[in-house]
Amino acid sequence: DAGVIQSPRHEVTEMGQEVTLRCKPISGHDYLFWYRQTMMRGLELLIYFNNNVPIDDSGMPEDRFSAKMPNASFSTLKIQPSEPRDSAVYFCASRPQGFNNSPLHFGNGTRLTVT
Amino acid sequence: KNQVEQSPQSLIILEGKNCTLQCNYTVSPFSNLRWYKQDTGRGPVSLTIMTFSENTKSNGRYTATLDADTKQSSLHITASQLSDSASYICVVTINTGTASKLTFGTGTRLQVTL
Numbered sequence: 001d002a003g004v005i006q007s008p009r010h011e012v013t014e015m016g017q018e019v020t021l022r023c024k025p026i027s028g029h030d031y032l033f034w035y036r037q038t039m040m041r042g043l044e045l046l047i048y049f050n051n052n053v054p055i056d057d058s059g060m061p062e063d064r065f066s067a068k069m070p071n072a073s074f075s076t077l078k079i080q081p082s083e084p085r086d087s088a089v090y091f092c093a094s095r096p097q098g099f100n101n102s103p104l105h106f107g108n109g110t111r112l113t114v115t
Numbered sequence: 116k117n118q119v120e121q122s123p124q125s126l127i128i129l130e131g132k133n134c135t136l137q138c139n140y141t142v143s144p145f146s147n148l149r150w151y152k153q154d155t156g157r158g159p160v161s162l163t164i165m166t167f168s169e170n171t172k173s174n175g176r177y178t179a180t181l182d183a184d185t186k187q188s189s190l191h192i193t194a195s196q197l198s199d200s201a202s203y204i205c206v207v208t209i210n211t212g213t214a215s216k217l218t219f220g221t222g223t224r225l226q227v228t229l
Contacts, residue, residue, distance in 0.1 A: 004158070042221035043159075043204070056214075091158050101147055101166070104217075106158025 023092030030097035138205030
């Protein structure tokens with residue numbers, strides 16, 4: 001199993017540009033989560049999906065952020081327009097359905113720098 | 116105030132020494148507590164999970180404890196190795212009956228040196 005795959009690993013962009021982060025969860029996992037990690041605030045949940053349906057997006061900072069999961073094997077997190085304060089590491093994680101004690105399986109993250 | 120507090124924020128120890136990381140939480144109703152290890156440039160990886168009825172659980176050189184009465188957990192690392200250098204994140208799950216919610220600590224950054 002290749003684990004959760006995220007791309008790109010690093011993204012550097014200018015303020016105002018659109019940024020799209022991508023995630024492929026582990027096959028068979030029904031839950032997919034997007035997190036943002038900063039030194040000051042640690043890991044923060046942005047949104048999560050169950051069976052491709054967004055369940056809780058209360059962590060999405062503002063309308064500039066959007067996430068989609070068109071099928072069970074792919075999700076995107078889009079920021080438009082990007083701002084310097086969006087600079088952080090963005091993680092995607094997945095876990096199987098029906099196992100509340102199962103751990104989250106994280107990808108290796110996308111480090112976003114907005115200049 | 117963070118509902119999951121970890122201490123110390125950072126720690127430097129010599130290879131071969133033991134160390135203990137602390138996690139205090141206030142969130143409820145408690146379901147479980149998990150420790151994750153996060154290597155630099157990588158995503159967090161689960162080390163161990165503690166449920167309400169468990170006091171101690173070991174995973175190799177890692178031993179986690181839980182005191183559900185005082186809402187405290189610790190992660191003890193024995194005979195540290197250079198590869199233990201990482202951030203250790205405490206995550207508490209609450210279960211409201213209709214949904215589970217994870218609350219993350221901000222982590223302890225451990226550096227093991229020669």
